[in-house]
Amino acid sequence: MTEPTPGTAPTHVFAGAARLVDYWAIGYRRTWKGSAVSSFVNPLFYVVAMGVLLGDYVSAGPGQLDGASSYLAFIAPGLLAAQSMQTVFGETTYPVMGMIKWQKTYFGMIASPLSVREVILGQLGFVLFRVGLTSAVFTLVMAPFGVYATVWGAFLAYLVQFLVALAFATPIFAFSAGLKNEAPFALLFRLGMIPLFLFSGAFFPISNLDPWMEALARATPLWHGVDLTRMLTLDTVDVGTALVHVAYLATLAVLGWFWAVRRLGRRLSV
């Protein structure tokens, strides 16, 4: 008879977050079928409807399409980044509230040796896993359409999705963690996610907008994500601009992280 292993405190925050892998894996095993189908079908529908069919009517040349040779090549990276954002919105709004308010799962987690930072990090890991999967499907679905200038560009554009995901995930998580009820989510989706989706350069170059609206669009995180993704898939990288995009998205992710730790910490330490 061997001695029973005692419970231990994690040695660092990543080790603690790793203890949540089984929790997320078991939950995902129940839901993966639905999300797998939609993550394959949705991009395909968008690409066919907007890129191919609508794109047929778009006669604009590379000069008007940020260097893209076709509307399809222009819209594909935009849709990829927008999909990363939408996946994050889905994973860090209602699920976060549910784990605070409805199921109280977080309270169970922090009664164990795990702490708030590890709980958040574990969930961010799951969000990245989901974005990684949906982006991989999207990137592969797009390959036959010939929208990538280079293979390495397509791969880097894929990696950028993790940064886009973190830039949205930490602030939205923080926002959700402090809410008393779910009513603000409807506003967040209608006044936040949908306008970002429509006006951040995914569907048309933001230079088409009024100057003041263009300035506004340039300030949004999705535009930074879209533009970075696009310059990589089209092989039109401007290093200086790319670095600004990376810095912007990284800063947002880091600030959101501290905000999220504070908001969830306060919420749970009653």
Next chain:
Amino acid sequence: MIHAAGLRKSFGSFEAVRGIDVDVRRGEAFGFLGPNGAGKSSTMRMVAAVSPVTGGTLRILGLDPATDGPQIRARIGVCPQEDTLDTEITVRENLYVYGRYFGLPRREVRERVDELLEFVQLTERANAMVDDLSGGMKRRLTIARSLINRPEVLLLDEPTTGLDPQARHVVWDRLFRLKQRGVTLVLTTHYMDEAEQLTDRLVVMDKGLIVAEGSPLDLIAEHSTREVAELRFGVAGDGESHEALAGKVEDLADRVEVLPDRLLLYTEDGDETIAKVHERGLEPAATLVRRSTLEDVFLRLTGRTLVD
């Protein structure tokens, strides 16, 4: 195991715990008895190292929750007042994932899950979704979950609140077995029968303070009489108020308590007291003689009942 001195907890300007001293020894079953809002749950959350201490000293297993929270939580078990089970996964999966939070190896967790399911009599429901369990089963699952790390101290916040009598007895039976195995139990309750059945020693809390401390029997001996004669008078009666009636029997008992629906006469011999009441020509609609309980202790100390 647990040492608190001058322990306080405030939420803004509201003081939930106003300076309490508590020492829990290894192997004992210790209770916090008090009505809702007495500060029991706030105390428990501080002891569970999830709620920061506002003032005073608190040591759990010799460790300070402010600096060693994860180390403390790794060695204790917590059964919260509200179930925090994941309702979208199965009974077995709930235990399994929780074991993983403690850094336990997968194979060992699986073995423990089987043992614990057996212990809380949920083996047959192992693959059921939590949503489909009754309240009593959920409680037992929560207790099983709190035991996954073989804790040295088990904290139970209102373990049977909201359960029907039969389900309560099943939970009590399991807790009693844990106590026999030498697990230190710390529980809060507003049920005096729960406190009497399960605890070796308890503190009575009211409005954030400890108003008495001792074993259930000692507390009863110290603050109450051996027996209580309860007198119920018809609502109509002869128009006399309970206060007026109390005045007529005052000298027959050590103490008389006036409740909205009855009078309590604290006395050494209840039957004799009731006989004397009848001799005075008073005709209560119903009478009852019983032993003093912790409820009477609480009434004596605070002037209020535990459950209202």
